[in-house]
Amino acid sequence: MFHDRIVRTVLAITAGYVIVLAVWLGWLIQYTEEGTAPYQVGGLLAAYGATLGLGMMWANRPTHADRKLLKRGMEGWATVESAQRLAETPDHGQLTALKLRLVVPGEESYTGRVVYEVAEEDRERFAPGATVTIRVDPKNRDRIILCP
Template identity: 85%
Template sequence: MFHDRIVRTVLAVTAGYVIVLAVWLGWLYRYTEEGTAAYQIGGLLAAYGATLGAGMMWANRPSHADRKLAKHGMEGWATVTSAQPLARTADHGQLTALQLQLVVPGEESYTGRVVYEVAEEDLDRFVPGATVTVMVDPKNRARIMLCP
């Protein structure tokens, strides 16, 4: 997950909403027609909610580099040689250091290490001896992305 990006997005959208609300209260409110202020505040709240939702969806997207790797990377597979739990995560996952034996067709096999947040229901997929699908950057074989 991209918790830090989501928190920054929520803070930015909320700060923008407070500024818009301050401008509306300080300047535009006196020009509103009688009896429409509640509807305008409702509209401002709806716009805040929609912007917040769109911002959180945008912040939760994979980074440009990850999207590029998923699109242009070389597909291969990896055998987990060791899985060392590092910490529990906020969304009930487990941050795990995986030592991998990687195989990419047309290349020599090699070892690599990746730190990955494993969901609680997927812990049995990342035990020593398990095989997982990977995408490898053709220009930098140390850049590895595990495929779900």
């Protein structure tokens, strides 16, 4: 997951909401019809919640470079040689250093190391000896992405 991007997005949307709320309270509230202020506050809160949800969905997307690599990278596979747990992540996954034997058809196999967040339900998928699908950047064989 992209926790730092999500936090930045939440902070930016909250700051924007505080600005909108300040403008509404300081200037626009005097022009509202009598008795509609609670509904307007409800509308502002609903807009904040919707914007926050959409922003978090957007922030959780893979980066443009990762999406491009998933779409256009050369397909290959990797055999997990070792998996060393480094730390637990906030969403109960494990940050894991994977040592991989990488194979791309038409090229020599090579080894690589990648740090990857392994979800609790995917631990067997990344156990030593397991094979996972990868995409490799054709211009830089050291840039790989593990396919979901």
